[in-house]
Amino acid sequence: MSALLDVSQVCKTFTRGGLFSSRRIHAVNDVSFRIDAASPEIFTIIGESGSGKTTLSRMILNIEQPSSGALVFDGTNLATVRSSADRMAFMHKVQPIFQNPFEAFNPLKQLDRYLFMTRRRFLAAGDQTDIDVAVDDALRKVGLSLKEVRHRYPHELSGGQLQRVAIARALLSNPKLIVADEPVSMVDASLRMSIVNLFKALRDDLGISIVYVTHDLATAYYISDRIIIMQKGSVVERGDARTVLNAPQHPYSRQLRAAVLLPEVATPAPAAATSS
Amino acid sequence: MTAAPASFADAQQPNDDRSILSVRNLRAHFRTSHFGINRYVKAVDGITFDVKRGEIYGLAGESSSGKTTLIKTIAGAIKPPLEVVGGTVEFAFLPGYGGLHRAPPAEVARIRWRHLSYIMQGSMNVLNPVRRLRRSFADFARPHIAGTEKEFEKAVVDHLARVKLDASVLAAYPHELSGGMRQRVTIALATICRPDFIIADEPTTALDVVVQKDVLGMIRGIQREIGSSVLFVTHDMGVHAHLTDRLGIMYAGRLVEEATTGEVFRTPLHPYTRHLISSLPRIGDDVPRKGLEGAPPNLADPPPGCRFHPRCPLAMEVCSHRVPTMIETAPGHRVACFAVNGDEQP
Numbered sequence: 001m002s003a004l005l006d007v008s009q010v011c012k013t014f015t016r017g018g019l020f021s022s023r024r025i026h027a028v029n030d031v032s033f034r035i036d037a038a039s040p041e042i043f044t045i046i047g048e049s050g051s052g053k054t055t056l057s058r059m060i061l062n063i064e065q066p067s068s069g070a071l072v073f074d075g076t077n078l079a080t081v082r083s084s085a086d087r088m089a090f091m092h093k094v095q096p097i098f099q100n101p102f103e104a105f106n107p108l109k110q111l112d113r114y115l116f117m118t119r120r121r122f123l124a125a126g127d128q129t130d131i132d133v134a135v136d137d138a139l140r141k142v143g144l145s146l147k148e149v150r151h152r153y154p155h156e157l158s159g160g161q162l163q164r165v166a167i168a169r170a171l172l173s174n175p176k177l178i179v180a181d182e183p184v185s186m187v188d189a190s191l192r193m194s195i196v197n198l199f200k201a202l203r204d205d206l207g208i209s210i211v212y213v214t215h216d217l218a219t220a221y222y223i224s225d226r227i228i229i230m231q232k233g234s235v236v237e238r239g240d241a242r243t244v245l246n247a248p249q250h251p252y253s254r255q256l257r258a259a260v261l262l263p264e265v266a267t268p269a270p271a272a273a274t275s276s
Numbered sequence: 277m278t279a280a281p282a283s284f285a286d287a288q289q290p291n292d293d294r295s296i297l298s299v300r301n302l303r304a305h306f307r308t309s310h311f312g313i314n315r316y317v318k319a320v321d322g323i324t325f326d327v328k329r330g331e332i333y334g335l336a337g338e339s340s341s342g343k344t345t346l347i348k349t350i351a352g353a354i355k356p357p358l359e360v361v362g363g364t365v366e367f368a369f370l371p372g373y374g375g376l377h378r379a380p381p382a383e384v385a386r387i388r389w390r391h392l393s394y395i396m397q398g399s400m401n402v403l404n405p406v407r408r409l410r411r412s413f414a415d416f417a418r419p420h421i422a423g424t425e426k427e428f429e430k431a432v433v434d435h436l437a438r439v440k441l442d443a444s445v446l447a448a449y450p451h452e453l454s455g456g457m458r459q460r461v462t463i464a465l466a467t468i469c470r471p472d473f474i475i476a477d478e479p480t481t482a483l484d485v486v487v488q489k490d491v492l493g494m495i496r497g498i499q500r501e502i503g504s505s506v507l508f509v510t511h512d513m514g515v516h517a518h519l520t521d522r523l524g525i526m527y528a529g530r531l532v533e534e535a536t537t538g539e540v541f542r543t544p545l546h547p548y549t550r551h552l553i554s555s556l557p558r559i560g561d562d563v564p565r566k567g568l569e570g571a572p573p574n575l576a577d578p579p580p581g582c583r584f585h586p587r588c589p590l591a592m593e594v595c596s597h598r599v600p601t602m603i604e605t606a607p608g609h610r611v612a613c614f615a616v617n618g619d620e621q622p
Contacts, residue, residue, distance in 0.1 A: 048484035049455075158571035159339065188338035189511055190548075190587075193555045194567025215485060222557035222565065245559050259485040261492075261514030263556040265538040 003072065004037040004176060004209055005060065010069035012055050012233075028052040028059070029233040030069070035177070035211075037074070040203050044212045044220045044241065046256070047230035056230070057181050057213045061096050062087075074176065092122050095170035099182040101162035105154040111165055112150050115139075115172060122173035138168040141206070142198055160191030167198060171206075178202070181213045196223055217260050221245045229253045295326040295368070296473055296505045297350070302363035304349040307356075317576045319345035321529040322363070324602065327473075329368075332499060332506040334520030334537065336513060336552070340572055342529040343509050347475050350507070351394065352376025352384060367392065369472055390420045393466040395495075397478040399458035402465075403450040409461060410446040413468070420469045435468045436461075438501070439494050456487035463494060470502045477509045492519050513556060517541055522608075525549045528573050528583035531602065535609035545611040547588050582614065590615035 012028040029052070035043055047053040058064040059071060062078045071078045074093060081090050098104045105111060115135045123134070136146040142164040154162060163183060170178055180199070184192045196219050202208045214220055220227060224241040229252070237250040248254045301324055306317040319342040327333040337343045345358065350365050354377045364374035369391040373379040376392075396402050403412050413432050421428055433443040439460040450458055459479060466474055476495065480488040496519060499506050508520055516523055516537060524534040525546065533546040544550045555565045570587040573579055579586050585595035592614055600612040611617065 048486065160567075161571060188572060189513070189552060190338055190555070190568040191571065192567065193557070193565045194569075196557075197565075197567060217485070218557045218559055221559045255486055257559070259489040260559065261485075261489065261512070261518045262558065263513040263517050263541070263553060264558075265517050265541045 002037045002075070003034045004074060005035040005211075006070075006072040007034065007056075007060070008032045008070055008072075010056070010059060010066045010071060012052070012059060012064065013067045026233045027055040028066075031056060031228075031230075031233075031235055032069075033228060033235075033238070035209050037176075040207045040209045041225040042199060042203055042210045042212055042223050044214060044224035044227040045230060046214060046217065046220055046227055048215055048256075050232070051230040052233040053213050053230050054181055057179050057211060060177075060179050060211060061094060062090060088121070092173050093176045095173060095175040095178050097163070097166050097170055097178060097180040097183045100186045101159055101166050102154060102186070104166055105162065107154050109153075111152050111154060111157070111162075112146070114169055115149070115165070118169050118172045134172065135168075138171045139165070141171055141202075142168045143194070144168065158188065158191065160187050160195060163187055163195055164198070167195075167202075171202075171208075175208060177209050177211065179211045179213070182215070183212070184219060185214070185216065192219075199223055217245060217256060229256065294328050296329050297327040297368070297507070298364075298366045299323055299325050299350065300364045300366070302346070302349060302365060303361040304345055304354070304358060305361050306345075306358055315576055318529050318578060319358075319575055320349060323526075323529075323531050325524055325531060325534060327505050327507055328522075329472075329505055330503050331521040332496075332508055332519060334516040334523040335507065335509045335526060336511060336516055336523060337526030338511055338572060340528075340575065341526045342575070343511075343526050344477065345529075346526070347477055347507065347509055350376075351392070351475055352379075367473065389416060389471065390469050391472045393469065393471040393474050395459075395462055395466045395474060395476040395479040397481055399455065399462045399482075400450060402462050403458065405450055408447055408449060412461075413446070413465065416465050417468045432464075432468065436464050438467075438498055439464045456483055456491060459483060459487075459491055460494065463491070463498065467498050467502060467504070471504055474499070474504050474506045475509075476506055478511075479508075480515060481510060481512065488515075489518075495519070513552060525552070528578055529575055530583060530612070532584065532613070533609075533611045534602070535606075535611075539606075539609055543609075545605060545609070545616045546584075546613050547590050547615065548584050582612075588615075 010028060010031050014025045014027055016023045016025060035041060045053045045056060055064060059066050062081055065079065081087055105114065116131055119131050119134050132146060139145050139149060144161065144164055149165060184195050187195055199210055200223055203210060212224060221241060227241045227244055228235045228238040231252045237244055237248060237253045245257065248257045301322055302320055303322055304320040306319060308315045323346060335343050349360060352375065354360060360375065360377060366374060370379060370383065370387050376384055418428060421431060436443065441457065441460055445453060445461065480491050483491060492515065510516065520537045523537045523540045524531050527548050533549045540549060541553060544553050551568050555567065557565055568587055573583055581597045582595040582600050585591040594614050600614050602610045602612045603617045604610050605616065
């Protein structure tokens, strides 16, 4: 089976400091995994801040180059993607979704312009009606419509709606892989599940694989097929999401699992809480 | 102003003498004025609740539900365009003024930190980045603690031990500590004067899950030890379930439900609360969860009647033109919903 994304023994080292007292920080240390082209899946990278999960996702997006090891996407080694034509071809297939939708969009720019721009850049430009239809189509996949978004500025929409526009924009180029870095941590609680469910629908209906980067074990359990748990740049545990999260083996994964605060009250409320 | 709207009928609750904070009918609006047209954003609109001595009162609500504006108003941090339009905030240790913003500055300076302190979300923004932590402690707490310099230093070191920090952090600058350690320093800073009331605004949201659990445990431990009351604000229901004694749920500037935390989680009544709790995914549970349709309302132009009715699965005709009042359905359990309370007359 051919691999959609093959990450093999990737390391990333940042050097801090000057000529005389430099310090090397191993942000990502020997990480390997592959996502098959034949079976779309939601692949989750879990870790706390400083675990290297964002650096890893930036390397998958080819924003950051690995210090050693190789990332191969759809048969192309990302290190060879240098010319702007190659980069466009790569971005055509891999699209990002970022954590904070309020920062991802320029507040002074109307949202539909992002959508039109993406459409013109990645697909042969038709006339405005064709573009409208394509944009409306993408927005409908995320539960919005062009009518709601046209001529609107980012501050006029809620965080959940904005994040959906970001997803619709990513869908416009018909990607094979979406890299979503903490896509729901800035979204309101009542809207979070609709975004998470949307990722499921993208996988099941459109056959898009998703790399889901998060620190939230509960949503990871809810949507992912496979997970890796990272600590200080290294993968400490990997496997089927259900198996790993139900019975974590590595001490760090157990610690993470134990630290999840369940949204339920098991014991009767303490005496101090009883009303007078 | 004409006759009080229906939502204020519950303002006349008996004032529990065990309560340390009584908020009555509080309304705080943001006023913006463009070309002579005034626009009001009703961020806090008729909120009434009490916090008792020695309890942790949780406030839950999503972004733009007005929870931060509410605690700003309670803390007296009112700057234009925020205005207190009506209602009172009464602390047991500052009686008679109806709010910090109405009290004379000398009185406020007297109670600040001694009786009322804060734990904020961004620990980096609380601590002075160019001063060692020893100086921060002196700035905040020295005026309120009598004794010699030596005794003060000893009190600080003893207190830092409560949050499992070593005396050596006093010589450090804030940037030299990790996020979890910094947040523990701000907790120590907020509790060193043994205040009666602590306002905690999302103190653990920026922390990692493992660290978060430790920090919550410390807040709980210190609160039990010094007997303070805590007003704990976060949108994370897991944190509320873990920490708080009583819980108030806010939606679009109003309180919609209030009960002991156990009761809110076991028998939520308001449709918004029910959704909030049932939509949370849990590890080991594969039930599909649904998001709520629609978006939180724009508070500059909120829907009439019950502000939740455009998204409510139980919405009735009455919900769109009358405001439901908070009614006690069981002892200590108040909820504002026509579908739960029936079409009551105020």
